[in-house]
Amino acid sequence: MKLIKVDMTAKTIRVEDLPAAYKGLGGRALTSGYINDHVPATSDALGPENILIFAPGYFSATPLVNTSRLSVGAKSPLTGGIKESNVGGTVAAALGNLGISAIVVEGQAPEGETWLLKIEPDGQAVLIEGQAYRDMRTYALVEKLVDEFGAKNSVTCIGPAGEQQLSAASIQTTDMDGHPCRAAGRGGLGAVMGAKGLKALIVSRAGKNADPMADAEAFKAAAKAYAKAVKADEFSGEILPALGSACLVEAINEVGAFPTRNAREGQFEHADQISGETMARIIRERGGKTTHKGCAQCIIDCSNEYVDKEGKYVTSSLEYETIWSMGGMIGNGDLDAIARLDFLCDDIGLDTISTGVAIGVAMDAGYKSFGDAQAAIAMVEEVAAGTDFGKIIGHGPAAVGKHFNHDRVPVMKGQSMAAYDPRAIQGMAVTYATSPMGGDHTAGWVVDQNLEAFGGTLDRFSAEGQVEASRNTQIHMAAVDSVGICDFAQSGLAAPGGIENVYQMVAAKSGQPFGEEDWQALGLRVLKAERAFNRRAGFTPADDRLPRMFYEEPLPPHNKVVVISDAEMEATFDF
Amino acid sequence: MQVQVKLYGTLGKWVAGYDHRTGLAVNVDEGATVADLMAQLGVPLDKIGMVSLDGRLVGKATALRSGVLVKVFHPIFGG
Missing domain, CATH: 1.10.569.10 (Aldehyde Ferredoxin Oxidoreductase Protein, subunit A, domain 2)
Structure with a gap:
């Protein structure tokens, strides 16, 4: 349950125990909690006050299948709000096996500097000067990193779009074959990584120090x-x-x-x-x-x-x-x-x-x-x-x-x-409009609930029940x-x-x-x-809306528009 | 009467030699329903999510019409 703090301004690394306030949390709960607690909401998403945090899920590196999920959090340069971008690959399991709950990247390297962050098999972290990797596309980058550091690592990196600090830049991470084809795509977090001066995070896959289980047998049975x-x-x-x-x-x-x-x-x-x-x-x-x-x-x-x-x-x-x-x-x-x-x-x-x-x-x-x-x-x-x-x-x-x-x-x-x-599946209008992430399907996928053939009970062209379905999901x-x-x-x-x-x-x-x-x-x-x-950060209920086209332009072939009212949108999160 | 049938996802495995590019031309009795068609083809009803006739979503008890295109879908889950 370690937290690794990397200060890109001072080039220092501190390893701490995960603070008590975040004990028992992983993934999105950890990234969003940490960002909310530590990043000034009105700060520049591409400035030194923003924080980029990588956190494996709470179940990553446990015996449960399909749990190598990494949450990446920051203030988003695309939305101006908070962002959690979720990705698979091997890195979450690798971090979990090193006993690392989160890597927090703070500050900012001077413009023009490029750095690599390497996590060793013993969980120690080191910043490596990475000028030779500047401007590289991700596939060539990973190939070069494998030559330099070996294949038994996960690589989580940015390409030229991230280095240019573009708002649709992704963070890519390697799959089981070592291809950088898994993307924490949404929210432009690649631009945040680029702004920090961090080109790649190289995580050893040789860790054997996963967090202990209070009851390993009960976990395995479930x-x-x-x-x-x-x-x-x-x-x-x-x-x-x-x-x-x-x-x-x-x-x-x-x-x-x-x-x-x-x-x-x-x-x-x-x-x-x-x-x-x-x-x-x-x-x-x-x-x-x-x-x-x-x-x-x-x-x-x-x-x-x-x-x-x-x-x-x-x-x-x-x-x-x-x-x-x-x-x-x-x-x-x-x-x-x-x-x-x-x-x-x-x-x-x-x-x-x-x-x-x-x-x-x-x-x-x-x-x-x-x-x-x-x-x-x-x-x-x-x-x-x-x-x-x-x-x-x-x-x-x-x-x-x-x-x-x-x-x-x-x-x-x-x-x-x-x-x-959203005009053909009204519940998606609610999710798109109200999710703190902005337009996002994974935040609240209610497609099945809108289609009778898949067990749904909602009329997909009606507002009835859509807010509740989206909220619960x-x-x-x-x-x-x-x-x-x-x-x-x-x-x-x-x-x-x-x-x-x-x-x-x-x-x-x-x-x-x-x-x-x-x-x-x-x-x-x-x-x-x-x-x-x-x-x-300045968002108001008026931001929980869709663009006009969805309310005004009927969508063929059903020729429907979004019928969820503003009041219903605002009732989605009554907390 | 004859209907055209397309089986999506892995539903084609229930019909020997099914080729998704061409689909199937199937002769059915007058008044046959979607469920009757599936029984005739040997596709278990519980493996089916959604069915459409000429692009309109229908229930499994819906009667077929001559020449109609029957699309049969698997269950879905997404994200």
Whole structure:
């Protein structure tokens, strides 16, 4: 339960015990709590007062499967509010195995300096001068770091977009194969890392010092039951391994909720060319990999390796949100081009969602035609080249809208929505508008609750029940992001005993009783901290809204608009 | 009458030789429902999430029409 504090101004490192105020917390609860407590809310997100914090989930490096989840927190340069960006890969398990609860990066190196932070197998941290790595793209960077430091490390890094401090810059981290293809994409936290002068965090995967369990046997019993349910579940046990999250393309398109051509339509006529079914077939035919393990301790294997016609690696892992943002959203039905764009974003260090939507807004404004994949690739390359227009794309959709004086910009609190149009699934309107994160699908995914075929009881075109569904899911997800269970492994909640297994595991690790009320309290604690920060940063209830286009432009084919009233939005968090 | 069928996710495994690119052309009795069609194909109803007929979401008891495109989806969970 160590906290490593790195001062980038003084170049000092201190290792402390995790302060009592944060005992028993991990992941999002730790990052959001720490940021709320320590960062002046009105400070410059790219200045020395901001803090970048990396925290593995509370369950990372325990025997529970699918728990290598890292929360990265800071004040976001994209939204101006608090941010927790969540990513898989191997780094969370690696940090957990070193007994590290969090790495806090404070201060700022002088402009022009580049540093690496290396965590040794004994948990000691050291800053290494990294000028030789400056401006490198992430794949080449990782290759060079492996040459220099060996392969038994996780690398969490930024690319040129982060070094340019662009608001859509991601933090990339390595998967099981050592590819920097896992992204803490949302919120522009790559820019914060760039502003600190930190190019890469290199974490030894050789740690053997995970936090002790109060009751290891009880933990193992609950973890075993949970894992069994993850494997037995149709979705996480069979469909995700076969198709990955891309299995959602056809389903969401069919219900008319697949935002197409900058959300002018809800169905994409070329969805079948970019679907999970098509992707899996192409990968199989070319000798790539489906059912690929991307993250440590994963038993779902939803990842894939997309290859070109010659069978050469293009990218990993091609996922639903990217297929949407670089596909339907820009009118592009060419899966090879989507794969190339996914790779470029990972390599340059860009959020695929924000970048695709930024391109979509540019096309909507008439800069290029929808469906012009080569123009999209050129725009992303411009980001790496550092051209004036590249910087605009790299700052995300709101910057693009401002540049073209174009008001069809699907962002909430400055961050783009994801691949579910809120006009066709009203509950997503509530989540997008009210999440302290800005437009974010993982903060409160209520799609299933809106579709009867998936057990939902809500009318997806009506406001009734949507606020309650979003509120409850957001509270639950804030807790899930804190214990660090992969979103897709929530199928484990179907195990006999259900969520009680999760409560038992928290209790077995901490030695303290933990139950339903504590779970609710954990989620609420996170959201309260995040909303408190945002209020101090200047956000008001008027920020819990969607752009006008969603209230005024009916979305084909159902021709509905968002019907959630302002008062209902404001009732979502009545605390 | 004949209907066109597309099976999504891993549902194709229930029909020998299913090719997703072409889907299936299936002859069904007049008045047959979605559930009847699934029984005929051997796709267990509990493996099915969502069904659409020519793009409109329907329940499993819905009657089929000649020439209709039946899309059959798996359950979903997301994020």
